[in-house]
Amino acid sequence: MAGTWVTRGRQIMALMLALAIGLVSTGCNPARFAQASVDVPRLVLSALSDPKTFNPILSQESPNIFSFTFEGLTTTDGISGETVPALAESWEISDDGKILVFTLREGLRWSDGEPLTTDDVVFTYDTLFNPAILTNSRDGFRIGTQGLLPEVSKLDDRRVQFTLPEPFAPMLGNTALNIIPAHILRPTVENLDAQGNPLFLSTWGTDTPARQIVGNGPFQLAQYVPGERVIFERNPYYWQEDAQGNPQPYVEQVVWQIVGSTDTSFFQFRSGGLDMDNVQPDFFSLLKREEERGDFTIYNGGPGLGTNFFAFNLNRASRNGDPLVNPVRSAWFNSVAFRQAISYGIDRQTMVNNIFQGLGQPQTSPISVPSPYYAPPELGIRTYDYDPERAKELLLADGFQYNSTGELLDGAGNRVRFTLITNSGNKIRESIGAQIKNDLSKLGIQVDFQPLAFNALVDRLTDSLDWEALVLGLTGGTEPNGGANVWLLDGALHAFNQNAGPGQDPLEGWQAADWERRIAELYVQAAQVIDEEERFELYKETQQLTQEYLPFTYLINNLSLTAVRNRVKGVKYTALGGALWNIQELKVE
Structure with missing residues (x-):
């Protein structure tokens, strides 16, 4: 049993309580979306409730915004389940399994344009391992009967080393942990509030202006209206590009509309203006009959992970x-x-x-x-x-x-x-x-x-x-x-x-x-x-x-089912990764 509010298949599998709802399109009337643009390739998605935090280290729920806004050194291939490169282009593991050295890609930048280096990686893990900071993710890194944590050190601007007290089978996959920006957040870890707690614990709450959140993922946070929507825009500094050298992601904008129930998601998807919907069992038969007329496909990933x-x-x-x-x-x-x-x-x-x-x-x-x-x-x-x-x-x-x-x-x-x-x-x-x-x-x-x-x-x-x-x-x-x-x-x-x-x-x-x-x-x-x-x-x-x-x-292990509009191209659906694990490759007609 594992789960942090599973997204893009690249989690470190640090468990968190799951809402178990889909990201679905919900916007039939473009006027409802304020800053959302109808003139660019766009996905409109939804969730049952508002995000609880914009700070990935403090997150305890899924779905969350972080599959869009942050990445780790590695990620998980949504088809094979294997650990593959993300911010790191490669890694080496010593013969005894106790030392892992990762090499970052050249020219990585944060969404504000600042360089992303191994200083950010070391800062992220130092923050995660800080006992004054309560986070669900730390437990997945504890090694041996004493619960020791890896030592993370900078070799140079592109190489970072993890030193383990003993071999630890999950370590490579764990490095999918989202990397956070030291140049923004370091003061919040070092300075304390009136109660003696790090300011980090109250930093990047959902009351933070969206444009102030600095990430490294395929999208950046552009707007949050509580109870209504979250809008993401393509991160112009994202590292990934296709074989022809075109920057990814291709989708310019993601609108995450906040709905009150799975019934609402279904009705809005069925109305014809939606992009995706996790298929609830009681609606499966009806949606299956409407696949061709509605111009969508129901993807079945087999037994679900949750x-x-x-x-x-x-x-x-x-x-x-x-x-x-x-x-x-x-x-x-x-x-x-x-x-x-x-x-x-x-x-x-x-x-x-x-x-x-x-x-x-x-x-x-x-x-x-x-x-x-x-x-x-x-x-x-x-x-x-x-x-x-x-x-x-x-x-x-x-x-x-x-x-x-x-x-x-x-x-x-x-x-x-x-x-x-x-x-x-x-x-x-x-x-x-x-x-x-x-x-x-x-x-x-x-x-x-x-x-x-x-x-x-x-x-x-x-x-x-x-x-x-x-x-x-x-x-x-x-x-x-x-x-x-x-x-x-x-x-x-x-x-x-x-x-x-x-x-x-x-x-x-x-x-x-x-x-x-x-x-x-x-x-x-x-x-x-x-x-x-x-x-x-x-x-x-x-x-x-x-x-x-x-x-x-x-109780019940349900099938992983999602309905996706056929205008969304490049979907490689699996139970492990869902419909969005390769969001940087998706195109919207």
């Missing part, structure tokens, strides 16, 4: 003397038998049939199905077919009981009831939550289902830690170490049992289960191993543990 899951808050800690989770409910949630009963009580096949319209299958692993490290059920991975009677047996054996009206009570007579949250506007997740509420009612459990705005949801997961149960998803990738920030005990996305982050009030009484510690150990070991067969066996054990102890209860 995960959909249900989870309980297993955190038994307190903050300032107050338990994060009601102790009565926390006792239920921390019972393995209770979690297994819930899993048996969820009807995944009905989800596949009704919510996903047959375009998916039950999910059994945190590791993406297309990954070579995915272990199918045939290799001893536990599954949970719908079996409400088995669920009730587990509950009764665990000390729960039923009253005369069929309500489930714990051993002390407390009604089993909890609040389930997800991000509003995502129709699939809202439907999943509604079905879970209905399924668990058949076990005598009352579920109070409350969709929340995505930013409010993220705040609960990362700041207040005030939640009981959720339905959410994580983006994925082929390298499981992208999930390190989920499975390491102090990982920034160890959401089911999150510890306090830097600058937050500490927790009292935080503890980890033995199986939780074992999964963390396995992720460390698997990153230390170079042999692919040995790595597979280590990751297989993690999948056995996650399915036995259910920190996340996995």
